[in-house]
Amino acid sequence: MRIGLLGTGPWAGMAHAPALHEHAELEFVGVWGRRTEAAKELADRYGTRAYDEVDALFADVDAVAVALPPAVQAELAVRAARAGCHLLLDKPLATTVGQGRAVVDAASEAGVASVVFFTSRFLPETEAWIAEQAGVGGWFTAHAQWLGALFGGAGDSPFAHSPWRREKGALWDVGPHALSVLLPVLGDARRVAAAAPGPGDTVQLVLDHLDGASSTLTLSLSAPSAAAGAAVELRGEAGVSVLPESAEGAVAALVRAADALLSAARTGRPHPCDAAFGLRVTEILVEAQTLLDGAAG
Template sequence: MADDAVTTGPEHTDEPVRVGLVGAGPWATMTQAPMLTGGPETRLVGVWARRAEAARELAEPYGVPAFTEYGALLDECEAVAFAVPPDVQARMATEAARAGKAVLLDKPIGLTLAEAAGLAEAIDSAGVVSQLMLSNRYRPRIREFLARAARFDTLGAQARQITRAFVAGPFAFGWRLEYGVLHDVAPHSLDLLDAAVGKIDRVHATGDTRRWVALTLEHTNGAVSQLALTGEVPEGGYTELAMFGPAGELRLDFRDLAGDEADSAAGWATVRREFAAAVRSGRPHALDVHRGLHLQRLIDQALAGLR
């Protein structure tokens, strides 16, 4: 059973939401800044990063200031988008929420369950809107799949996310290499399995977070799913979800989506539009900080099993 993709809000607002961007690394450069400047719903008002030079390099092409003080950025925006390591995000998003700013969060929302719970508590106490950048969940073709999954009677499922995330590419460094596949890769697959098959209650894990992890997931509705994860395969990796039941099989293969640039672009536009709608309406998005906290609890269960 799929959860609702989004809490709907206004389709258009007269004034774009003024968003500050925290971070100036590959994720901020490749996705966040282009997304926030790519449509009328949001307006990028500035960039803050730990390295002032990196902030200036990212801000300059968009004609916005690079802030050297985080508080000064908060003074200029209504909302903050984060593209920084999870522990840094948990701390800085807590400060943003307490300053009354809506937050657009990356996954995972913290490195530890305690960090994630603290962030969720701060957002709830402040009463601000939050939204989680589970990028796959905004793509039209994946939403279509989840709509079919909601009507599919599932006995069990198998999924794999076999990537080269830790071998090569712009993200093969830092916290991702240190903490491994459960923090970097697993949130996407856990979220899709939870949305497509049913709420995940328990996780049983074996393996090594820096090599290969195998998870068995127990869902509230009685279904059982299995998930294989690695970021160490340099060639030939792919992501796939197959659901099985009395009606046969329902499959999502990300290789079919790899070249669909229109679908990808539509997904980023949807992130921007729905975040702006949530901020303007004040109504929480379905993929909010509590979605991130649920995924963090599943990661914590898996880590406990591995220990």
Template sequence: MGPVDQLRVGLVGGGPWARTVHGPALAAHPAAEITAVWTRRPEVADELAADLGARAHTRFVDLLEDVDVVAFAVPPQVQGELAVRAAAAGRHLICEKPLAGSVEDARAVVAAVQQAGVHSSMVLTLRHAPAVRDWLAALPSVPAGPGTVATARWLSGALLGGPYSTSAWRIENGALLDVGPHVIDMLEAAVGPVASVGWAHHDQPDLWRFGLVHEGGAQSTVTMSMRLPIDPTETEFAVFGRGVSHRLAGRVADARTCYASLLDELVAAVTGSGPAPELGVERGLRLQELVEQVRAAAV
């Protein structure tokens, strides 16, 4: 598509994340306009569209006719199917993690995006946070080797109560599928691509612990849960070795600010003023493959 003043965006989904992050961030961005909303429940679409000044559609195919970009805030098994259809229609994508309900379905999304030649962005909010970018930039530029270890901790009570505690896919899969992509993405950015999953343990309550071996020889360990009585969420990423002791702890990302940065990149790519987003659906597939490797290794 050629240069435009504003990208027409269709929002798919009407849950808490759509209402508190996608919708407000899209509405506030100067180069985006929410023109359409679709959800599986028409009354929810009507309410959200009224709040956002958009048009509610009763069919997904009609939303596709009304937009340049589709932003998804739906369960992964729904996103995987609809993202393929949106890409085939020539629409650019903003996708949540995990990308789809299975690795096979995630590969289908990537294939559809590549075949259509459209752009895509994964909502990996942490990677768009200024504090995270500064933290990563401060790490040594040389590849991490065997003398480097990294750790990640993400502990919360998000599934014990609150807006996401009734989400069926989160209840079924817990921290591994919801938080896991963020954590693994950060560790790969910090100490290099994962070569293998060294070990993994899954215990109650939703407690995941696993170790990763990275291509340069660095090793990392992860501890995470979404069913511990902890509020607010405890997070920390750290890298030790290479002459550094480098920590990033606490809340470092405001979701709407991060989403605005994501939109800046996508708008630049679509309008031809910047490169393709680095964190597109190919990245989403990579992370989903690694998450499934952890699941397969768990004892």
């Protein structure tokens, strides 16, 4: 599969480009970015081509991987799908329901495959744990904590000055990770029962799930460095189960996400983390944001 990369920021350089370069079944055709010099620098690093025009890249590839802010991603994903490109997207899919639905509709109409890269979902330990706990069932409640120190630590992260993260905060940056783990185990969320702000950009949510369980989520990019980390705990008829840690990083996870896209493109069977799932996550985040905005007003 011939694939191109949209984006030249830290995430594109740290994760996407190396994953596309090392994947045995992908031909890394080129890079497009909103900053021409950055696209050339990244392309040169991996021995590929920098594109000045995004439509020219679409014409030369079978698929695109996107490492751009969600609002920009959604617009370009629609254009890529209409050009016949399969989609390897990042979370969140979009920041409005309309944008997300446009991506889903464009992919469906064009008959292209889509995979949204929720990092945890493509770690083998997490994948196995989700499958096991979903099979167990009988869960009563769950708690997920996704705490980053992006705004509360030393400030040396390359993502600390990301404009969209500064604007949207933890709800939109790490909230998708927590939801991507909880929903396949507890079932879809019937509603966001409560949403409350905490220190910095911290958000606490309560969800009611269709399978009868409730969950609470604590999300932050403002935690002290010593408090940062992710944890998920389930409690139910089978006792207590805790999400295992993984030793693997984002590049290995992205390689598996590319495997998933290849499989979906070849078989026509959608992956559980396709654009439709990404849209559902966006719908839940919008519902939570509406509650938070109402409380602030």
